[in-house]
Amino acid sequence: MAEGSNWVEIVLLAMLAAFIGLRLVSVLGKRTGHEPVPTDSFRPGSPELVAAPRSRAENSPRAEWKLPDGTDPALKPALAALMDVDPAFEPTRFITGAKAAYRMILEAFWSSNSGAMEGLVSEEVQENFAQAIEAREGARLQNRIISIDAATITAAELIGQMAEVTVRFVSRIAAPGDDTPAETADIWTFSRHITSPDPAWLLIATDAEA
Structure with a gap:
């Protein structure tokens, strides 16, 4: 009987762990590797972290200009x-x-x-x-x-x-x-x-x- 009782406890614990896992997924969501990096609202952005602008060749042609x-x-x-x-x-x-x-x-x-x-x-x-x-x-x-x-x-x-x-x-x-x-x-x-x-x-x- 003791051995049978242990198996029942193991099965119940496994079911409980699965239930908790499903709840966590539903609340927190899954990580895909493409999540946005968290930002600190109190820290101003650093210029070094700002993407450099595209060159003029990648944008519209330069308008005529003179010195x-x-x-x-x-x-x-x-x-x-x-x-x-x-x-x-x-x-x-x-x-x-x-x-x-x-x-x-x-x-x-x-x-x-x-x-x-x-x-x-x-x-x-x-x-x-x-x-x-x-x-x-x-x-x-x-x-x-x-x-x-x-x-x-x-x-x-x-x-x-x-x-x-x-x-x-x-x-x-x-x-x-x-x-x-x-x-x-x-x-x-x-x-x-x-x-x-x-x-x-x-x-x-x-x-x-x-």
């Missing part, structure tokens, strides 16, 4: 390469935005408001401007941009997934007490991650032409 005034024709292949990987990039439109950024950044610097540069410059450049403002003890400068006479692309390259474009600005700036505005030439480099949904370019380096 901005004053641009060295030798730069056309480099600019075309940027347009291939970043369909939002267009040299003439870029120059228009760069001139606006140039004006806003300088005016923020002169008014000792480095916070107004946020979203226009990299953290390193913003810190450099903030240090220069601190060195003059926060004094505001009464400089004014009279005109931006030229904004010319002098270099363009793709470094990994970072696009970099350098612009030479020639402007006339008036300072208090000066009868004639001074002509200045600045070399600024802008950068953008080509996979980022944010179309903004950040100023990453500045230099004054001797």
Whole structure:
């Protein structure tokens, strides 16, 4: 009898295990190997994890375009390469935005408001401007941009997934007490991650032409 009782217990346990297994499958579902990877809603996505955009050759053909005034024709292949990987990039439109950024950044610097540069410059450049403002003890400068006479692309390259474009600005700036505005030439480099949904370019380096 004891042996028969053991067999009955084994059969009952097997039936119970099968029932529990069926319930788990109905509640949790089966894994097929194609489930989406769980995401952490509190962790922003990393640019390195964003798929690179398809090249222009895989999308629609590039529209006709021309070099901005004053641009060295030798730069056309480099600019075309940027347009291939970043369909939002267009040299003439870029120059228009760069001139606006140039004006806003300088005016923020002169008014000792480095916070107004946020979203226009990299953290390193913003810190450099903030240090220069601190060195003059926060004094505001009464400089004014009279005109931006030229904004010319002098270099363009793709470094990994970072696009970099350098612009030479020639402007006339008036300072208090000066009868004639001074002509200045600045070399600024802008950068953008080509996979980022944010179309903004950040100023990453500045230099004054001797």
